[in-house]
Amino acid sequence: MSTASLVPLPIVLPLLGAAVTVVAGRWRAIQRAVSVTALAALVVISILLLVEAEREGHVVQVAGGWSAPLGIALVVDRLAGIMLVVSSVVLLVVMVYAIGQAGAERERIAFHPLYLVLATGVSASFITGDLFNLFVAFEMMLAASYVLITLGGRPDQVRSGMTYVVISLVASTLFISVLALLYAATGTVNMAELSIRLAEVDPGLKAAFSIMLLIVFGIKAGLFPLFFWLPDSYPTAPGPVTAIFAGLLTKVGVYAIIRTQLLLFDTPGWMGTTLLWVAGATMVVGVLGAIAQDDMKRILAFHIISQIGYMILGLGLLTVAGVAAAVFYVIHHIIVKTALFLVAGLVDRRAGTSRLSEMGGLVRTAPLIAALFAVPALSLAGLPPFSGFLAKFALVDAGLEVDRWAIVTASLAVGLFTLYSMTKIWAGVFWGERDTAPSREPMADGRLGSPLWMVVATASLVAGSIAFSVWAGPLHELSLRAAGDLLDPSVYVEAVLGVDR
Amino acid sequence: MSIVLALVTALLFACGSWLLMQRRLTRIIIGIGLLGHGANLLLITSGGPGGRPPLIGSDPVDTMSDPLPQALALTAIVITFGVTAFLLALGYRSWEITRDDAVENDIEDTMVARREADGPEGPVDDGEPTTSEIGEM
Numbered sequence: 001m002s003t004a005s006l007v008p009l010p011i012v013l014p015l016l017g018a019a020v021t022v023v024a025g026r027w028r029a030i031q032r033a034v035s036v037t038a039l040a041a042l043v044v045i046s047i048l049l050l051v052e053a054e055r056e057g058h059v060v061q062v063a064g065g066w067s068a069p070l071g072i073a074l075v076v077d078r079l080a081g082i083m084l085v086v087s088s089v090v091l092l093v094v095m096v097y098a099i100g101q102a103g104a105e106r107e108r109i110a111f112h113p114l115y116l117v118l119a120t121g122v123s124a125s126f127i128t129g130d131l132f133n134l135f136v137a138f139e140m141m142l143a144a145s146y147v148l149i150t151l152g153g154r155p156d157q158v159r160s161g162m163t164y165v166v167i168s169l170v171a172s173t174l175f176i177s178v179l180a181l182l183y184a185a186t187g188t189v190n191m192a193e194l195s196i197r198l199a200e201v202d203p204g205l206k207a208a209f210s211i212m213l214l215i216v217f218g219i220k221a222g223l224f225p226l227f228f229w230l231p232d233s234y235p236t237a238p239g240p241v242t243a244i245f246a247g248l249l250t251k252v253g254v255y256a257i258i259r260t261q262l263l264l265f266d267t268p269g270w271m272g273t274t275l276l277w278v279a280g281a282t283m284v285v286g287v288l289g290a291i292a293q294d295d296m297k298r299i300l301a302f303h304i305i306s307q308i309g310y311m312i313l314g315l316g317l318l319t320v321a322g323v324a325a326a327v328f329y330v331i332h333h334i335i336v337k338t339a340l341f342l343v344a345g346l347v348d349r350r351a352g353t354s355r356l357s358e359m360g361g362l363v364r365t366a367p368l369i370a371a372l373f374a375v376p377a378l379s380l381a382g383l384p385p386f387s388g389f390l391a392k393f394a395l396v397d398a399g400l401e402v403d404r405w406a407i408v409t410a411s412l413a414v415g416l417f418t419l420y421s422m423t424k425i426w427a428g429v430f431w432g433e434r435d436t437a438p439s440r441e442p443m444a445d446g447r448l449g450s451p452l453w454m455v456v457a458t459a460s461l462v463a464g465s466i467a468f469s470v471w472a473g474p475l476h477e478l479s480l481r482a483a484g485d486l487l488d489p490s491v492y493v494e495a496v497l498g499v500d501r
Numbered sequence: 502m503s504i505v506l507a508l509v510t511a512l513l514f515a516c517g518s519w520l521l522m523q524r525r526l527t528r529i530i531i532g533i534g535l536l537g538h539g540a541n542l543l544l545i546t547s548g549g550p551g552g553r554p555p556l557i558g559s560d561p562v563d564t565m566s567d568p569l570p571q572a573l574a575l576t577a578i579v580i581t582f583g584v585t586a587f588l589l590a591l592g593y594r595s596w597e598i599t600r601d602d603a604v605e606n607d608i609e610d611t612m613v614a615r616r617e618a619d620g621p622e623g624p625v626d627d628g629e630p631t632t633s634e635i636g637e638m
Binding site: 132135136139142143146147150153155156158159160161162163165166169170172173174176177179180181183184189232292293294295298 | 537540546609612613
């Protein structure tokens, strides 16, 4: 059995798991066992695929026994491999956290199947080599997320869920329209073949396609000025769901932007400049939005937006170092952001509220949570020696290499404001005294003050972010190789179309 | 034929976008439906002019219609259908809660806006120093 036959498994396994958990809806223990097994297997397979992609460059499998442009290609290159490994690890950790938390998972039998379908959609978006399949993968992921975000049906969830569903549907409709126009212009939806045929298309038309795709994925990624739905909808979902959305969903959008822009459109210089402007606006607006907020989860949600700006900044530089820094940043961000939202879930539970003005003094009553918050918070703000510092350093270094002073200055200033927000959360949550009663009764249980598995899951992600700084060297080299592949689309094209099976 | 289809697509997109701007959820859902139809029609049109059924051996290849956009449109229709059904359920739930189908403003946004309007010393719902600091920013 060759490694190439493992390629469909990141899609098949979680989907199979979802089916089993639907059937086993009445038995929670079985549901849990199936979910954890499927996600753990996903982690192992992703690592195997990344190792193989690292050795071979590309692992390609064409579905249905057809040859490449006719059959649907599934491709794992270094970028897809990295994304698969990081996302599967995060999916597993958050599942453990959800099992540890009474609430979202225990009361709703639909939680496990939906979560696994979400995992399927995320993995499928990373490995598909076909633009229409990317649409289907997005829809799978989004359909699951629609239900997860409104799970429980509270009034605020319904209200924000509606905004989320409608905006995502508009993006999907736009996506179908772009697909139709692309097909009319080129006669294919296979990404490798599109890459060849788009070279012959009129430059004006090509520019229109690239901008339309940027808008479609920009809505999902939360780029300026398309981010407005994000801070309203994410914080209302149950804790673990918010964490997985914050960590993964927007980053799938970023992945799609990186993949399509570099592979299909051979990104011209003006697109790079546009991306840099968008990146700058996204960073600044996101971080300023965070300052005005009082709710811990909303502050963190605004920071997702500002951090997305950094990733697009790396892409906009259009150099190997820049794209590598973007990839590096995505890895760091997925881990750290998910960790922060998991901590926010712990705080919410312990304090009975997520409003800063209603909390205080948690550093004395829950020092463990304070420690778990401090590491990812300082990392997000970019303080050495944490992962955020290394990721930002790589970006700034890449930016200075091509003399983009303005955007580098902006990114450093935004880092300062991020630190301000984190200090504000620290002062509001952990220091001071609580002087107003929380909206709900605070919960404290066990010796740790929080359920064991929630703490274990959060701590493992925090440890992951520290491990990221320890192994930053090899990781950055891997990102550099991934970026090298991305900036030379002919390698991808040859790997997909040259394969015969 | 295809000019008619192009015009219909344009009309569907125009009506759909207009309905999407409304406050009533029912109109938004109808708008989404129209937009979806417009996009699917665009997909069908992208396959070029119609032709004979694409069955190998039944007709010469150059008289057949392109089956791929039809397959894509079918997939897209199924997805739109499922999600619209979910949106309707969500709209019903919203009506159950509020007895109204208007899409409301976000509460936190409203609170931030009100805080700005009241100013730092204004009647804010809590007197924490952090809030007044934000007011000054």
